Amino acid sequence: MQKVVAGVTVELVQGDITAQKDIGAVVNAANSQLRPGGGVAGAIHRAAGPELEEEGVPLAPIKPGEAVITKGYNLPNSHVIHCLGPVFGADKPEDKLLADCYKNALALAEEHNLQSIAFPAISTGAFGYPIEEAAEIALKTVLEKVKTLRNVNLVRFVLFSEKDLKVHEKVLSRL
16 A cells, blocks of 8 residues: 655555565664564564674664664665664653654655655554554654655555454554
8 A cells, every 4th residue: 555745655555664675765663672583573684694783883872762874785775874762661652652662763755865665563563552543643754754755755564464464454544
């Protein structure tokens, strides 16, 4: 599913975030130390290789809502943008912090003249953010922010499960 806003395509796909060959930067749902972990962070680090951690660690720690950028190494993408999403129920205000992840990642993509970016569903795995609430915040934030973008013309949400894709489709069609 896709929606075009202010000349920017926002699309939803089910798939593997590490296999987005046509995307300039993929977003890593990172931990504060920018080290490999489980879920999205583990998959991105495994695909990128050890250089990703070597470049990332000196940029750590990052706080919830913050984003930093590194090279993509063995990924098919030139860059990885690492965002620390909020832990649901612990990091407050979690809705603002989650929105900040998307805003800050888009700002870094713009700053680095990237034309495309792919997001996972940040904070919805181990950090426990309810998928519907997270999708609402993510999509609203991105749809608002695309109006200000000059370089980025494609924002893709890569959802791991069909269930997550359906939730995002429902939210996007409503917005």
